[in-house]
Amino acid sequence: MDKNSNLAKKDFYEYVNNEWLETAKIPSDKPVINSFTFLNDEIEKLLMSDVKKMKIGEISLDTKELQSFVDFYRLVADTDEREKLGVIPLKKRLEYIESFNSLSDLPKDLTDWVLSSYPLPFGIYVAPDMKQADTYAVSLSPAPLFLPDTTYYAEDHPNKKDLLNTFESMMTELLVLTGKSEREASNIVSNAMAFDESLVPFIRSSEESADYTKEYNPRRLEDVKNYHSDIRLDTLISGLLEETPKEVIVTEPEYFENFQQLITAETFENLKAWLLVQQTRRLGDFLTEEFRTVASRYQLALSGAEEMISSEKLHFYTATGYFDQVIGQYYAENYFGQKAKQDVEDMIHEMIQIYQNRLTNNTWLEKVTKDKAILKLNTLGIHVGFPEKIPAIYANLKTKSKADGGSLIENIMDFNRLLAKDLFKRYNTKVDRSEWEMSADMVNAYYHPQKNVIVFPAAILQAPFYDFKQTRSQNYGGIGAVIAHEISHAFDNNGAKFDEFGNMNDWWTEKDLAHFEKLTNEMIAQFDGIPFGNGQVNGTLTVSENIADAGGLSCALEAAQLEDDYNGKELFENWARVWRNKAQEQYTDLLLAVDVHGPNKLRANMQVRNFEEYHKLYNIEKQDEMYLEPEKRISIW
Template identity: 50%
Template sequence: MDNSFTRANQATGGGNQPTNDSIDTALLKDDLYQAVNGRWEKTAKIPADHSSTGGFMDLNDNIDKQLMSDLDDIIASKKTYEGPFAEFLRLYELARNFKKRDADGANPVKPYLETIENLSDFNDLNSKLVNLVKSGYPLPIGFGVEPDMKNTKVNALFASAPGLFLPDRTYYENNNPAYQQLMPIFTKMVSQLLVLADYSSNEADEIVESAKKFDAAIAPHVKSAEEAADYSKMYNPMAFSDFAKSSSHFDLTGLADGLFGQAPKQVIVTEPKYYEALDSIANDETFNDMKNYLLVNLITSAAGYLSEEFRQTGSTFSRALSGRKEATPQKKSAFYLASGTFGQTIGDYYAKKYFGPKAKADVEHMVKNMIGVYEDRLRANTWLGKATRQKAILKLQKLELQVGYPDHIDELEYKFKINPENEGGTLFDNMTKIGQIALADNFAKLGKPVDRTRWEMSAATVNAYYEPFKNIIVFPAAILQAPFYSLKQTSSQNYGGIGAVIAHEISHAFDNNGSLFDEYGNLNNWWTKEDHEYFSKLADKMVKEFDGIPFAGGKVNGKLTVSENIADAGGLSCANEAAKSEGDYNLYDFFINWAKIWRMKATSQYKQLLLNIDVHAPAELRANVQVKNLDDFYSTFEVKPGDGMYLKPADRVKIW
């Protein structure tokens, strides 16, 4: 579930960009984004191994460079460390040793491929199913343990659907030209990977064509990104005994007994249509196609842990999808791999070295200020009934805050032990073992209390998020730097940056998804029927405001992006009001910095990808559309009818 401020986990930043921050004042009334960022965009260059560059991405990239430089010094010093940081360093060095990775070639993955090849039928598969799941094989059935959406104090069992070869179900529908463009690239890449793993060219081609049949059989039955964006449709509890009847081929009861000691009484099915169709997808007739589907998923996921030739080949499809010209450089790819595995460990190092208590105190002040603005607005709200309004205020008062970094590194990262190369360890084997440990750790949480203090994001990530299951907002240390926040910026600039981020995350508690959850994070309707109907009408206005806007050769999907757009609208509006409460407020500074944080230059392919799957609207539109809803924007820049940034008062969307 994605309630982050921007699309997470995208290694798309670029450093050393031009600093042409001059504003084209002639454009301010017609295109705020271009007025602030247009001159920068003309000279900015997207690095060859990136699909975009700009605000968020540059900050992330600069942090990565700083940390890699620090790691060089640490490794050169020969200083010894203990705990997760020592294991992080071992993994980083193992990932950087491409001489060893090249010498190992395909050998590390071959036993896993052979395990799949040797499966003879469903009886054989079921006899090995528990071990296959524990070992992380990419089966078309999946269990996970997460907080029960209606009782978030306790962890429950969820059943999810598998992913597709292409990014979204819509790629497979209505003769989508993107399918004709992208599937051949995927096909060629996987065939090449299989040849590298010592399959003949003919064998490789046959495996991929067979796997594609299975993938195509899955596609009609899984959710699109738009459908998955509706959290209310995720909660489909079933008696496990009924769920087990989804397949007459997979022994789902035996699997659950083997994983958990005994199958739980209930399972929450996030995609019931998929499991209703499971027997028609995976059966004796399609068994061979399913085996080949497993082979394809295994070799594509393994490529980044093998030789350089595997890594380069394995990134072909993602590069075509995002428009990156080159694969990530070796050293940086090793850093991403190690820091992605030990996210809290490296976040703890970054935050303790580079994050100051003064910034934390200042940001906490801004959060409290913003919550005060929100509470005042809720008390003055004219369209909510008294009972709903009181519950909304209660939810706001119960909202928890985490700033900077967690009090302790997640216990899971203490369990990761790296088998070094001098003891025969390979990168693939280590990463496979880590995946197994993480899976076992997740499964062990079934029925146990939820850890409400656990962070979902590294402190070294330039982002922020709201967690609806916990009613908590989190601001990692890395986002607390310019242009989002700086002690050197004016308060209005900071409110246009981190202030809007803070209020955006608060707003998620009251967007079309967050509003479904109560003050404890439980899926619980606390709205009267009349209030929710009115809110739905306002949400529909937000859908309409964005829906169909031309962008990157396509059109914005207003339904896909509605929750983030509601959060942006509430965030910007409340940050604007909070900025005005400070003695040195300057709304020109506020709106200019709001536009600046959305600075982004991207490849056309990456823009199109995000348009199809991202719950956030394009960055340029986030900058431009939301300000049109605020009366203060018009007075600040003297925007009048006929100007490009003008929107009739009747069309301005105001929710929170």
């Protein structure tokens, strides 16, 4: 911390993090360093070391899932075999795509096409139904764009030209590596980029997608069938589900209502080129080192990282990507203490009680809305540390060794097929509320609106978020605020649309909803347009996280004040410490466009200004930059 207390009046974030900001170095293979990534890096080093020991037998493998993980890791790490095979695995798949000369030539069995991991200009997935959250529904969504957001395609976007040029040169070189001539490769990439840009007018921006309830657009299967005369979406969906659904959730109707005009006989060559480019990108990390080096250029340009990750890290990421909960369970069982789990669970129940008191004493909610909110709070599921069991699918991911004729790509495709089948077979079955969607070794936490659960993996229960060595007030400023942040998501602008069962349901009175929307708009205005990086903050995009931050810090402060050794400065300063962050310029610009979280510095500074307690503790007065007039301070929860 900077010893100049006047800096706390000017820039609280700088006051707390000044020394760290001057000395911290962004790893060359990453675009950012912060409290989250620092802990992730430490866990990564720990687990990479353990995985090497597993590979050579120094650590015993006590589950069949862990054995399968290590078998797969050995195959991933066999770089000699990758170099020997070269681009042959990719060429076979590209040749299959190239064998189609018209729309009518596309395989009649698109079901196998999807299960075989070939790309399509749309996605099909299964997730809890927003209006019947205990049951899985099927959804249809648009394809991802080459650039990270529709806003990047605006002619005046400062990064559009450079990013597209980088993408074009990278993909051209990759296709040349597969045996295409320079001219052939250039034409394919040019046509693919034309197809990509044709999709842009019909795809929502990140800001438009921030209200995820807008994705809930049920359509009859007959309507979905009519989206395209040649691409039988109804047959494909029924084939994947192995039953015929009555309706499909269409996340972006405008895209599919224009699907027929996007894919025609005239645009088929562009579509085909797009399929070739997408297939090439998907396998970029799994072939030769030369291929991977070229394939990393666009992502490096987008993020600002100075160099691609080492092959050693890539092997670890690839293997853990398929066995994430297996390795997460190993981490939790070997490095996570039960004492910490119990202490954090106690804090969660304390936060819930604080929240219930605040709802009970709320002055602008009517009783009927209060009662529903408290019911939702008391129905909240709580998961800390690691799940009681991991999903059964991991037992089915069995690696076919090189000795048995299995290559890396073949195993990846087999895994993809098994995972896809496991996902699609969930359709119309009951949702398991206890199943985690994040592994225990992730430094993160989340709230799931359709399950109405909060989840805190083992890895986040470390300093600066949580530590036995920290004071109680420091822990409230860290994990306490994170806990209440996730609870607050149940009542942010999105979460408030779901009831205690996770169903999208209008449970507010008209008067209460109007007042809540007024407060939400005030939160949007508080952040909107603040200059940051090479752009400015989008208050609409980030409002849900800002509401959760405000509720999280407010409840953590109240809980800490009930402690005998309460120290407000320790709480606020650890809050700011949690958000310390250094990022490459390109990465900052990217997050401004697509991330629902605001810039870390503003998360630290803007929220504390809403509290009278902060103003008192640091003697913040009207002339100070951190001062905020009482009438402009926002308190929702």
